[in-house]
Amino acid sequence: MAIRGDTAWEKVRRWLLSPWMPLSLLVLLAAAALAVAVFLSRQEVRVSEERDWQAVRNFALGVQQELQRLDTLYTGHVRRLLFAAGSQDARRRAMELPGVVQVSRVNAERPGMGDWHRTISGRATDEAPVLFFEPYPSMLSEDTRQLPLELRDPDLNPGAEGWYEAGDRLYYWRRDQPFVHVAVVDPQVVGAIVDRWLQAWVLPVGRALRLAGGPDRLTGLNGQVITEVNAAGLDDAGRPEKVQPLLSRFGTWHLSSWAPSRVETRYHPVGLAIGIGVSVLLVLAGALLFFQQENAARLARQRVSFVNRVSHELRTPLTNILLNAELAEDTATLDPPQAVSRLGLIRQEARRLARLIDNVLTFSRREAGRAGRVQVRPTCPDDVIAQVLAQFAPSLEQHDIRAELSGAAPERCLLDADALEQILGNLISNVEKYAAKGGELRLEVEQAGGRLAVRVADRGPGVAPAAARRIFRPFERLHEHVSEGVSGTGLGLTIARELAARMGGELTLLPERSGTGACFELRVPAPPYVPGKAARRGAAR
DSSP, rough: HHHHHHHHHHHHHHHHHTHHHHHHHHHHHHHHHHHHHHHHHHHEEEEEEOOHHHHHHHHHHHHHHHHHHHHHHHHHHHHHHHHHSSSSTTHHHHHHHHTTTEEEEEESSSSSOOOOOEEOOEEESSOOTTTTOEEEOOOOOOOOOOOOGGGGOSSOOOOOOOEEETTTTTEEEEEEEEEEEEEEEEEHHHHHHHHHHHHHHHHHHHHHHHHTTEEEEEEEEOOOOEESSOOGGGSSSSSOSSSEEETTTTTTEEEEOOEEEEEEEOOHHHHHHHHHHHHHHHHHHHHHHHHHHHHHHHHHHHHHHHHHHHHHHHHHHHHHHHHHHHHHHHHTTHHHHHHHHHHHHHHHHHHHHHHHHHHHHHHHHHTTTTOOOOOOOEEOOHHHHHHHHHHHHHHHHTTOEEEEEEEEEOEEEEEEEHHHHHHHHHHHHHHHHOOGGOEEEEEEEETTTTTEEEEEEEEOOOOOOGGGGGGGGGOOOSSSOOOSSOOOOOOOOHHHHHHHHHHOOEEEEEOOTTTOOEEEEEEEEEEEEOOOHHHHHHHOO
């Protein structure tokens, strides 16, 4: 159990120290920021849709016409009541007619002479016809209720009649000289009966309105709902788009109409853009941090691999030197030619060791920011090239590589001979390592116009286009394993390109042609050497 826990903890610790940990945290922060931005910028908006407003207008017109019909009907009942005011049928008619609270007669010419007032009390019933009352026990009694003075005007035309409104009462009057007969009506009572009538009347009439969308609401005198059409979601519909008043003598009804609507989810663009921007920045910061740490880890691994390769590279020539020195010592007296051959191998391995040490020292000075200055001196490029080929001749012969040299650079010029030798040595060393099976090394030399061009080509496997840039980076090799069968530190081409740049030139990998392998071209300034100018330049320094 302890081992399993330790193993899990080691995995967690490695993850915490890996580049994935900050990247994961920043991605989570980006997701949280985006979620908060989406939540804060989210808005629910009610969007109105089109509907058939003509059907709404037709319905309102129908209700208005019905109200007018009821008004006319009620006016006819009140009128007949007044015509019967002096007969035995007046009492019955007054109590059967809802809303009538008093019937009066006043003398317009001789006030008070022959006036009388009778009050009426009754209750509504659902079983009775809508516009009629089933009265309580009748109560006809004298009353001193005062009527509006306008109804006592002696100038009222005989036979004239009509409605008059004052306060909370309606008055229907008729002049029958010299008297004015008046019916006092409570509009609230009549309005309540009209509400009940409309509730039943709207059901068949409102079918067309239901097909026209909605919702719609018809309200009565006291704001009470008489009927609703397509009322789903009406409580959240907000203010109606249209309100049509429906007028009657007894009050005003209202038809409120809404357009069909739906709730849409929208997002505030500025808030959402800010959230997305913050999330993107967090992700980019995480990716940048990840690649930086990954690159640092990769460089650390390469440095460890470099140390391993350098140790391996140093050990190999040293081992060969010691071995051949012992063999040369043993055969020095018995077989002198064999001893001479062994000494040649020692010299070859020593030069190899010297090149390796030069590369390592050059790279270490570069890393420390102490790259050496170019040491320009009169040099014959052909002499430097011949010296390098001579150094590699035993090794090339051992690898069965045939060297071909074309062109020449015999003119003495001003350049860094040591840097040129190190560059060519690294390029030819690569041919030994990677192109030995090609069996051919070609050097093309050209000197013209104060510049020197050297091309080193082979017939090996070449360099893949994807690796053309990568091979000039420090520690980069086509294969990374020490035991791959190819030795090296991965610094040769990096140092060669940097030396070429310090000389004012450049080292490039030329595009590969079919079957030609790799071809590197070195171009550096090589101004002609003039003894007098060189001496003056030295004195000036």
